[in-house]
Amino acid sequence: EFLSKRRFDVVHLHEPFLPFIGPSFLRWANSVKVGTFHTWRQGPHLPYIAGWPALLYWNRKLQGHIAVSEMSRKTIGAYVKAQYRIIPNGVDFHRFADPAPPPPHLSDSRPTLLFVGRIEARKGLPYLLEAYKTVKESIPTARLVIVGEGGLMREYKDMCRRLDLMDVYFEGFVSPDKLPGYYQRADVFCSPSTVNEAFGITLLEAMSAGTPVVATTTNGPATLGPDGVNGLIVPPKDAASLAQAAIRLLEDRPLAAKMAASAHERARGFDWEKVALQLVAYYEELGA
Known part of the structure; x- marks a missing residue:
């Protein structure tokens, strides 16, 4: 009909x-x-x-x-x-590229890792939490901000307690008008996807926002391009490599800025x- x-x-x-x-x-x-x-x-x-x-x-x-x-x-x-x-x-490039205010509770200068996505198994959050433990040991002032909803939220909060992780912010749902401010505030965006993701929408959003990116070979190549040009790409389910890449971008800010600028220009094409x-x-x- x-x-x-x-x-x-x-x-x-x-x-x-x-x-x-x-x-x-x-x-x-x-x-x-x-x-x-x-x-x-x-x-x-x-x-x-x-x-x-x-x-x-x-x-x-x-x-x-x-x-x-x-x-x-x-x-x-x-x-x-x-x-x-x-x-x-x-991606709505200008929505994420145009300057946006940071969330008030994140408006300081602490090194900040960001994840945005569904809280589900294929997104690889357990590996990010394990990687963050290493990051925190190397950079004690670092924090991890997790934006998104999903059925595994309680399980991952329990994992934080088991790993004795501090400064992990589970933000839950963030309204679309506030989301660009989260991306732009972050020092590194992490996308630890493990399986079955042919393209990274949140990667494009982070690239548009000018945020340095770490992705996996699951979703990185199609979106970022070659490793080391527009961001860093690591194997999936490899917390050690993920941590190493995040620390590298947090500590080498000129490198992070160079990759972020290149990724920003690449995102224009999308x-x-x-x-x-x-x-x-x-x-x-x-x-x-």
């Missing part, structure tokens, strides 16, 4: 093969249909394997195929052959205005 009463030039679906919504639009939409694929898996992708015949069927309904990164393209391309266009996720133009050009190629 929704589609029958409206005429769209393009129906753009994210993860179009997910059950129910994706197939429904693929079946009934009478327009150019485009799918964007975000998923990355190391090794077999069991849902794709289990639903492979259905994937092949519904893929015939798609005219356009987009992957947000090369890792995403390889994941979906192993199961569904198509001509994939890589168009990354974007501004939604530029990404939107790529999307429109692709729609037109498809005949929309």
